[in-house]
Structures are given as C-alpha cells and as structure tokens.
Amino acid sequence: MRPSHVALAVLVTALWGINFVVIRIGIDNFPPLLFSVFRFSLAAVPLVFFIPKPNVSWRLIIGLGFVLGVVKFSLLFIGMDLGVSAGMASVVLQSQAFFTVILAALVLHDHPTKLQMTGIAVAFTGIILIATTVDNSLTPTGLLLVLAAGAAWAVYNLMLKWVGQVNMLHLMVWISLVPPLPLLALSMIFEGPGAAYIAISTLNWQGVGAVIFNAFVTSILCFAIWSKLIRLYGPGKVAPFSLLVPIFGMSSAALILGETFGPVRLAATGLIILGLILTVLKPKGKSANP
Helix, strand or coil: CCHHHHHHHHHHHHHHHHHHHHHHHHHHHCCHHHHHHHHHHHHHHHHHCCCCCCCCCHHHHHHHHHHHHHHHHHHHHHHHHHHECHHHHHHHCCHHHHHHHHHHHHHCCCCCCHHHHHHHHHHHHHHHHHHCCCECCECHHHHHHHHHHHHHHHHHHHHHHHCCCCCHHHHHHHHCCCCHHHHHHHHHHHCHHHHHHHHHHCCCHHHHHHHHHHHHHHHHHHHHHHHHHHHHHCHHHHHHHHHHHHHHHHHHHHHHHCCCCCHHHHHHHHHHHHHHHHHHCCCCCCCCCC
16 A cells, blocks of 8 residues: 555544544434434535535445445444443444455455454454453443444445445545435434434534534545545455554543553453454565555
C-alpha cells in the first residue's frame, strides 16, 4: 500500500476507536435504534440533493445500505446498550477482520495462509477469554450481538467487490438513504414512540454532538475512505488494519469514560491484537495482492 493510503487507514481506525466513546454518549441520550435513525438521516438527507447518484445499481445500494446501516449498526448499538462497554466493543467488533478473511475464502476463493489461520485461531481464543469475564459491563447477549455486528461488517466488505470504479463518498451518501425508514419502523416497534418522545424532549448538546460526529465523520468520511481502500487493495489486505481500532478505543474509553480493564481482559485483548497482526502479515516470498 502507498504510504498515504496507510496513513488514511490509520486515521480511519483512530476516529473509529474514539467513536466507541461517542456511541456510548449517544446511546446514553437516545434509544439505540433511534440513534441510528438520526445518524443516517443526518448523513444522507442534506447531502443527497447535492451529490449525484453513483453508477451503481439500486439493488446493490439497497443491499449495502441494509447490511451496513440496518444490520451492522443495529446489532452494535443494541449490543452496547445491553451490556458491552465502549472499550470492549472496540475490541470485539474487530472480529470483522477475521470474518472477512473467512468469507473471502468461501465466496471469493481468496484462501487464507497458514499464518492467517493461526491468527484467526489466536484471536478467537482471546474472544473466548473475554467471554469468561462476563459482569455488569459485559453481558453474554451484548457480546454475541457485537460479534454478529462484526460478521455483518465482513459481509459489507465483500459486497464492495461488486461496486466497481465509483466515487466512494458519493456511494456512502446514497447508501445512507437506505437505513432510516427501516430503522425508524424497528424503533417504533421495539423501543416505542414514548422512548423517542422522552429522548427528543430531553435533548442536549452531548446527544446532538454524538449524532453529528457519527453522521458526518464516521459514517460518511471514514466509511468512504475505508471503502475506497478496500476497493483498491482488497478486503483481506485492508480489513486487518482494524487492529489499531481497539488500541484507540480502549485508550479513549479509559481517558474519557474512566473505563478500567482487568488482567484477563487485557490479556484477551493482547491475543486479539496478536491475531490481527498474524492475519495481516504475509509469508516471506509472497507478494501482497495489488
């Protein structure tokens, strides 16, 4: 990868890591599904009038928007709301890298190396270790939902292979048109109009800031950059850069939220990051895919 593209990948992972703190602030102010409604509505509605639709079929736009916006973020936000702290969510969600490698092997026949398989095994050992530390800050249901969000993200990564040469910023804006109505329906069914009324009537600057950050920084800007890098270099090469997300996520959670991590969780996090490193490494004598 070009040095400038490596720098962009690191920037995206830093913003995504910090965003777990922002998400915690957001779901402390809004029901999780309603928070997603506001996030994607703000990301798409003001911009869609000024940004032309990319040369991508409606079928693919709807599919990408549904997988990323409705499935992935719903699972993540609800999982965090039900019992996964910001720092732990930043670690567990990176299972998307391993799910991406596995799905790429099954769907694209991009078979992982022995080193990558070792990395996957090491990382999932870390996830199992995290699961043994269930308490008030980490529930089994929350953990499973965040893992499922990682799997949904991996599906999105693979779907990008069919996008072609398009402006990824434009694509992200149009993808963001898809989630609001399905999410609003789900919010009214499962969270109820009363919860929405309370959230809106008690709106404060922290809630507004969380929505704006998620809408424009992590939804549009970061996913546009990430999607472009995936298109240029392939999901197997780009996705493992997410090993930096838990470092930024845990650091920001500790500094801003005062989150603490016991020795077992720190050891488990180390295993997951080691697994990510092994997944991204290439054996000597083999060149990276262009």
